[in-house]
Amino acid sequence: MKNTANAKENIIKVTTELIEENNGNIENITARTIAQKAGVGLGLINYHFGSKENLITTCVQRIIEKVIAGFDAKKEYATDKERLIGWANHVFDFLFEHSAISRVSILGDMQNYTMDCNSIRSQRGFMLALTKEFEDKDKPLLSFILTATMQAAFLSGTTSQELLGYDFTKQNDRSAFIERLVTMILENNRNEVSL
Template identity: 30%
Template sequence: MNSKEQATQQLMIDTAKALLEETDDVEKITVRQIAERANVGIGLINYHFKSKDNLLSIAIGDTMAKIILDFSDSHSYADLSPIQKLKTMLKELYALSDQKEKLMRFIVSSDMMNGNMQTPLHLIPLLKQIFGDKKDDMELRILALQILYPIQVTGLNRDAFYMYSGIDVSNEEQRSRFIENLINNLTVTEQKKNG
């Protein structure tokens, strides 16, 4: 792919991101809207991305990765321990999913259907800070999945999560307690094994 094609592709992704920021309902975004705003033909979107959902999945993936990277690089969290950073990041991700429930449902179902496993990988650097060399890469990947699985479940069906756990993730206090318990359970178990 030449640089002009790459620039056009990035323009379509950026346009999709802008549209995602403007609406909570992914279903309201059309290929025609994306094409008109990016000033490209509909066929070009289909050529590069095969479908609107694929384009939106890429745009959302970029957005989520940016949130996690911005959080990791932010100086306002520099004084927090790695465990507190992880808890704070999860609370912010849950708050985002609470604000954009339909978007989160689309993200999770799209990731699962397409086999996208990139999101958990963004947690690995923070988990390495927490566990150091006590865990290998495979163990860290499993931990990342254990941490993100509840977010995925609530993204798909928060009522089912509530029926199972009794935790209403729409309630900030309950959500915060859940995150505290989840991370404490994972880290305390490790400390007991090594202590």
Template identity: 25%
Template sequence: MNDQDARNRIIKAAIDILDEVTDVDKVTVRQVAERAKVGTGLINYHFKTKNNLLGIAVGDVMAKMATSFVTSDNYAKLEPVTKLKTMLKELYSFAKRHEKLVKFTITHGILNGDMETPLFLVPVLKDIFGNQKDEIDLRILALQILLPIQIASISPSKFHFYSGINLHNEEQRNIFIDTLVDNIVKQ
């Protein structure tokens, strides 16, 4: 077994365990090691901390969702703005079902300076703006869309108090996403 195979098995084991638990804090490195059939030292070698591993695992699931969405034939026929809104709504639905895990991942990502997640929005923004915006402009727009969603997701109750939008209500959540995207796209 090479290093990359072991790393992938560890991530897969972490994802599988995260699907089974409701509390991220109860996941242990030992559980992941047993599931991946590796020693705990190998997990520490690849990921340094349990939080890094779990952040990567949840981020990996969401990244695969975003990538499959962008490349899926089901969504290829959608107008680009509708595609972006639909992608964000589907990712948010996943996030709502796994709220504790996603809060952990968002917080972990923000604290560690994650700048990879917004890149998943760039291809769709490129479809929207064509040659009107360069790569840097598209990356900034991706941040302008993603960061408010992430911040609101960390504390939905505080966001509800601030905005009057209940993110646990799908209709209100969809209005939030539509408004956010429309405001950015119409700039």
């Protein structure tokens, strides 16, 4: 049983590496290549995952779960805004530092948007950042707007620089974008509430 579990983890590890190497072009990755690089029989991939697509989904979900788990919930922030900016920067940097995985995740979610997809997991993570200053009823929409905007900015590629004035290949521009975005979203919410 231990060897089977080790083989399964090795398959996931190899597949994740292949996704990165192929810049997210999963069409270029065959189950046969995965099996060969993992040193397992092709049947073991089907046994554990049912299909290459399920394996890819498993890999991407694990990676995104690690990103969300990387939110430092114990770190003290003076405000919800600071916490949300910190966590959003963490996710936005990941998107660009691991663009192949991120593209697979976002596009996969758009084709199959469910309550357990990575986009919803990210939104739930952002809702946890809003602990003190916002009503519970507003948190899902605020986190949805933030997540969707970050995803659109990521997918826009170089067009975002022309359209928005930010070069997302530069960490400083990503941080400036996130700070402005979060500020706009939260201030708009406060203005709505005060009306």
